[in-house]
Amino acid sequence: MNQDAIAAVFHLYDPPLWLVTAAHGGRRGGLIATSAVRASIVAAQPRMLIAIARHHHTWGLIAGSGRFALHLLPLGGLDAVWRFGLQSGHQQDKFADLPPETTPDGNPLYADCVAWLDCRVEETLDIGDRSVYVAAVTEGAVPGNGPVLSVATLLRDAPGERRAELDRHYAADQTSDREAIQTWRRGRGLA
Numbered sequence: 001m002n003q004d005a006i007a008a009v010f011h012l013y014d015p016p017l018w019l020v021t022a023a024h025g026g027r028r029g030g031l032i033a034t035s036a037v038r039a040s041i042v043a044a045q046p047r048m049l050i051a052i053a054r055h056h057h058t059w060g061l062i063a064g065s066g067r068f069a070l071h072l073l074p075l076g077g078l079d080a081v082w083r084f085g086l087q088s089g090h091q092q093d094k095f096a097d098l099p100p101e102t103t104p105d106g107n108p109l110y111a112d113c114v115a116w117l118d119c120r121v122e123e124t125l126d127i128g129d130r131s132v133y134v135a136a137v138t139e140g141a142v143p144g145n146g147p148v149l150s151v152a153t154l155l156r157d158a159p160g161e162r163r164a165e166l167d168r169h170y171a172a173d174q175t176s177d178r179e180a181i182q183t184w185r186r187g188r189g190l191a
Contacts, residue, residue, distance in 0.1 A: 014150045014151055016149065017032055017073055017081065017148075018033040018036040018070045019032060019073055020032075020050060020068050020071075021071065021110060022062045022069070022107055023061060023065060023102075023107055023108055024061040024064035024065035025064060028093065029058040030058055030108060030110065031057075031084055034051070035050060036049070036070060037049050039134055046136070050068070050132070050133050050135070051130040051132045052131055052133065054130060054131060059131060062121065062133065067106070067119060067121065068107060069109065069117065070116060072113055073112075073148060074148065075148065075149055075153060076149075077112065078158065081149070085169070086162075086166070103116065104138075105139065111143070114142065114146065115142040118140065119137055120136050120138055121134070122135060127184065128180045128181045128182075128183060128184025129180035129181050
């Protein structure tokens with residue numbers, strides 16, 4: 001496998017960063033998603049597809065509630081990345097000092113977003129390291145305006161110490177994800 005060529009293909013596009021929030025059983029959480037895309041072109045039946053690592057606190061909230069909210073962050077929204085992407089919801093409430101706003105479906109609302117969508121899970125697929133959710137979009141709003149934060153912008157604008165922290169988290173997640181994918185593949189006779 002030519003890993004450099006594959007990495008080059010993945011770097012040809014610049015997806016927006018999505019903040020995923022969820023609540024269940026009196027708990028709430030959020031994370032920065034590495035995979036969230038539109039899954040329908042039918043305007044009357046909008047859907048999203050996300051993949052959430054099973055070790056994240058937010059994964060348990062989505063699995064328990066069957067719902068989540070997606071938020072597009074503004075171009076300068078790096079503080080949300082540090083809050084939701086570099087801290088663990090297993091140890092703390094990432095919303096502790098934020099206004100206690102919720103979406104119509106009861107998901108935590110991050111008010112400093114450009115736009116948000118409420119989503120209800122319609123189908124779940126276990127792929128070893130992650131759960132893939134196909135979800136109906138039930139509500140949404142565009143309270144902000146302007147360009148949204150993307151992966152390339154995050155990597156370009158992150159201060160050195162934050163970039164190093166992002167890289168450490170990414171490397172640790174790759175290690176645990178690699179093992180989960182290999183176990184999943186072996187269990188299906190694919191490895």
